[in-house]
Amino acid sequence: MSNKNGVLYVVATPIGNLGDLSARAQQILSQSDVIVAEDTRHSRRLLHHFGINTPLLAMHEHNERETCGRLIAQLQEGARIALISDAGTPLVSDPGFHLVREAHGAGIPVSPIPGPSAALAALSAAGLASDRFVFEGFLPAKRIARRQRLQALAQETRTLIFYEAPHRIVECLEDIAACMGEQREATLARELTKLHETIRKNSVGELCTWVSADPEQQLGEIVLVVAGAPAALSVEEVELLNVLQPLLAQLPLKQAVALTTEITGGNRNAIYERALQLKSEEKNAD
Ligand code: SAM
Numbered sequence: 001m002s003n004k005n006g007v008l009y010v011v012a013t014p015i016g017n018l019g020d021l022s023a024r025a026q027q028i029l030s031q032s033d034v035i036v037a038e039d040t041r042h043s044r045r046l047l048h049h050f051g052i053n054t055p056l057l058a059m060h061e062h063n064e065r066e067t068c069g070r071l072i073a074q075l076q077e078g079a080r081i082a083l084i085s086d087a088g089t090p091l092v093s094d095p096g097f098h099l100v101r102e103a104h105g106a107g108i109p110v111s112p113i114p115g116p117s118a119a120l121a122a123l124s125a126a127g128l129a130s131d132r133f134v135f136e137g138f139l140p141a142k143r144i145a146r147r148q149r150l151q152a153l154a155q156e157t158r159t160l161i162f163y164e165a166p167h168r169i170v171e172c173l174e175d176i177a178a179c180m181g182e183q184r185e186a187t188l189a190r191e192l193t194k195l196h197e198t199i200r201k202n203s204v205g206e207l208c209t210w211v212s213a214d215p216e217q218q219l220g221e222i223v224l225v226v227a228g229a230p231a232a233l234s235v236e237e238v239e240l241l242n243v244l245q246p247l248l249a250q251l252p253l254k255q256a257v258a259l260t261t262e263i264t265g266g267n268r269n270a271i272y273e274r275a276l277q278l279k280s281e282e283k284n285a286d
Contacts, residue, residue: 006075008103009082012089012115016194032082075108089117093137122189122223133159150179157228173208185227191220
């Protein structure tokens with residue numbers, strides 16, 4: 001394997017607001033020998049805006065495998081190649097996987113230039129648990145397949161992130177309501193970083209009613225962030241709650257804890273902590 005210091009840069013570009021192209025991305029794009037893009041006409045406009053004149057080469061889903069061979073040969077000769085997509089981070093529901101994999105296979109360094117991605121932008125503003133999440137990309141376009149996928153995800157406890165086409169958003173929300181329940185919380189993030197940016201958090205049922213009634217919400221680019229399913233309780237937890245909850249409703253906390261400890265034979269401190277948690281959940285729900 002020969003490698004005269006060629007590097008493949010994976011460069012994130014804006015998802016709407018041109019101000020989001022980082023200074024480092026501009027520098028790398030200017031200094032590369034070639035920029036590999038999905039739609040060269042689209043990317044030329046972006047590059048023109050920043051005065052970047054690096055030659056562009058088209059690589060999309062249909063020619064990725066063939067183009068890869070040529071690019072790997074150039075990288076092995078020492079070329080610095082930047083990979084971009086139409087918007088956001090390449091490889092995130094966008095082409096580039098084969099090229100990156102082949103570069104690794106050929107021992108060529110691959111370096112990310114991080115920046116915008118609609119999935120993380122939506123998650124960061126969604127107001128839903130973000131410590132663990134699953135990126136699902138696009139759901140199947142056909143209803144039966146979409147419902148099957150949603151059924152398979154219905155018990156997933158991590159937050160779910162979906163990309164969705166605007167003309168399918170109503171059907172998609174209907175299907176999420178059918179498979180995960182109308183009460184499941186979700187955030188619709190539309191036209192992020194653009195003039196008509198809209199972020200709305202509500203139950204899936206309410207979101208569906210709102211989007212159905214307002215055609216404007218069925219336009220543009222959309223990310224749906226859906227809360228995970230509540231974690232399933234263990235048998236021990238269910239048994240404990242069956243005793244503790246009714247006692248807490250009738251008695252002062254310390255007495256309810258003492259009686260529950262006696263009845264279940266559980267650890268007093270753990271039951272006390274659980275009782276405090278239940279009280280605070282009750283207060284937050286009021
Ligand atoms: N690689 C891109 C990324 O990192 O986000 C995603 C490309 S994927 C082909 C395009 C989808 O991303 C859109 O259909 C939409 O679901 C989502 N998307 C892209 N830009 C967006 C934006 N400004 N606001 C909301 N969603 C966006």
